[in-house]
Amino acid sequence: MINMQNVDEYLFRSVENDLSPTEEKLLLQFLEKHPEFKPELNAYKQTIVTPPAEVTFKKKSTLYKPDKTYRITIMPLFLRVAAVLVLLLSVATAIYYFLPSKHTDKNEIAVVRPKQTDDVDNNTTIVQPESKSSVPIVVSTSKSQASKKNPKQNYSTQQSIEPNKTEANSSSKDYAFDNNVNIPVTNPVDTSLHIYQKDQTPLNQLIVNNQNHTQNKKQPEATIKRRLTPTKDKKTGIVSHWLRLNGNDKLANSIDFVSQLKDKEIEISYSSRYINFQKSISLRNP
Amino acid sequence: MNPREYNECVTRYSDAVYRFIVANLKDEEDAQDVVQNAFEVLWKNSYKVEFDKAKSYLFTVAYRDMIDFIRKHKRKLPLEEHHEIIAATENPYTGTTQIIGCFLKRLPEVQQHILMLRDYEGYDYKTIGEITGLNESQVKVYLFRARTALKKLIVKKENVL
Numbered sequence: 001m002i003n004m005q006n007v008d009e010y011l012f013r014s015v016e017n018d019l020s021p022t023e024e025k026l027l028l029q030f031l032e033k034h035p036e037f038k039p040e041l042n043a044y045k046q047t048i049v050t051p052p053a054e055v056t057f058k059k060k061s062t063l064y065k066p067d068k069t070y071r072i073t074i075m076p077l078f079l080r081v082a083a084v085l086v087l088l089l090s091v092a093t094a095i096y097y098f099l100p101s102k103h104t105d106k107n108e109i110a111v112v113r114p115k116q117t118d119d120v121d122n123n124t125t126i127v128q129p130e131s132k133s134s135v136p137i138v139v140s141t142s143k144s145q146a147s148k149k150n151p152k153q154n155y156s157t158q159q160s161i162e163p164n165k166t167e168a169n170s171s172s173k174d175y176a177f178d179n180n181v182n183i184p185v186t187n188p189v190d191t192s193l194h195i196y197q198k199d200q201t202p203l204n205q206l207i208v209n210n211q212n213h214t215q216n217k218k219q220p221e222a223t224i225k226r227r228l229t230p231t232k233d234k235k236t237g238i239v240s241h242w243l244r245l246n247g248n249d250k251l252a253n254s255i256d257f258v259s260q261l262k263d264k265e266i267e268i269s270y271s272s273r274y275i276n277f278q279k280s281i282s283l284r285n286p
Numbered sequence: 287m288n289p290r291e292y293n294e295c296v297t298r299y300s301d302a303v304y305r306f307i308v309a310n311l312k313d314e315e316d317a318q319d320v321v322q323n324a325f326e327v328l329w330k331n332s333y334k335v336e337f338d339k340a341k342s343y344l345f346t347v348a349y350r351d352m353i354d355f356i357r358k359h360k361r362k363l364p365l366e367e368h369h370e371i372i373a374a375t376e377n378p379y380t381g382t383t384q385i386i387g388c389f390l391k392r393l394p395e396v397q398q399h400i401l402m403l404r405d406y407e408g409y410d411y412k413t414i415g416e417i418t419g420l421n422e423s424q425v426k427v428y429l430f431r432a433r434t435a436l437k438k439l440i441v442k443k444e445n446v447l
Contacts, residue, residue: 047436057304
């Protein structure tokens with residue numbers, strides 16, 4: 001209810017736009033009854049001060065700060081793509097070189113390292129033979145003291161060789177075939193190599209006295225060197241094997257045997273209680 | 287608030303803050319110092335001040351800095367300002383806006399500040415309370431007293447005329 005005592009409050013609230021529609025209507029009715037308060041309302045409306053619009057802050061430029069987001073140079077799209085590709089390529093290269101290869105076998109006990117010559121096509125693979133029965137010539141080793149802990153392992157290599165033309169004219173020279181096969185021999189005491197033909201006829205015998213290595217308790221390493229010497233008719237060849245234990249030739253005797261060339265291929269097998277090694281040698285141009 | 291938004295605040299609000307401060311301090315140099323300090327504070331705290339709240343924040347900082355400045359200098363009413371008020375009161379041909387401006391200077395400082403914030407910037411009672419450190423009821427009371435005092439001066443002058 002508006003009266004003489006609170007009319008100022010309503011007038012003030014009217015200027016402040018703080019009245020409800022109902023209160024606004026009541027105020028208008030009161031002013032109709034008491035028109036002497038209309039100048040009061042006008043005076044209240046004049047109390048609304050207006051800002052001097054011409055006043056501006058002159059040092060506005062000193063307030064601005066550098067917008068660093070504008071200075072960020074965004075790499076063009078093609079550069080970003082190129083960077084990603086380079087990164088992926090680097091990662092792939094690193095993985096290829098540093099991760100262990102699936103073909104790497106740390107338990108590998110026989111390694112074929114073909115000699116790099118111009119006239120030899122070294123294409124050597126190592127596979128496990130399916131059975132010993134396919135071996136035409138058997139070279140077996142027997143040991144007086146053999147460790148039962150070592151599992152038997154089989155190796156087979158196939159190699160194609162191409163004879164050197166200049167050397168092929170001379171029967172005294174070998175084919176460029178000189179591979180080293182490193183075979184670790186465990187407890188190599190009195191290692192004997194028995195060479196048999198397919199019909200089990202012994203060709204030669206090699207006695208290896210290796211007692212010194214038993215005392216050292218070192219893992220000796222046997223190296224078999226083979227050399228193929230073609231005969232005059234170039235249909236047959238002589239495969240020579242030299243056994244070398246721990247780099248000492250004196251401990252090894254050389255063994256020679258003749259292997260019949262059949263269909264331009266020589267198969268050599270090396271079999272023992274622990275190792276089964278099979279090798280096929282084929283001549284391209286005998 | 288990022289630098290871009292801060293610069294937008296400078297563009298939008300620097301004039302308003304300066305207008306409010308210079309109307310109270312009556313000295314351009316002092317008002318510029320207060321405004322620059324307010325924006326410097328805003329820049330330092332820009333990481334936690336949202337863009338929507340920047341105007342209120344600026345006025346709050348500037349207002350408190352202005353109050354400190356006034357208390358520190360204990361400014362007295364300059365003689366020329368006193369003559370200006372007398373002239374405005376006595377001169378019947380002075381414009382209403384100029385008269386209101388002169389009457390405004392007669393009000394207590396807090397009432398002047400609240401009236402300016404209300405009429406210059408259109409702030410509601412709550413925002414004015416946040417800037418001045420008062421509650422809404424206090425703001426409303428001060429505003430009522432300010433308008434009533436001005437109304438009386440205006441009515442008195444009209445009666446004189």
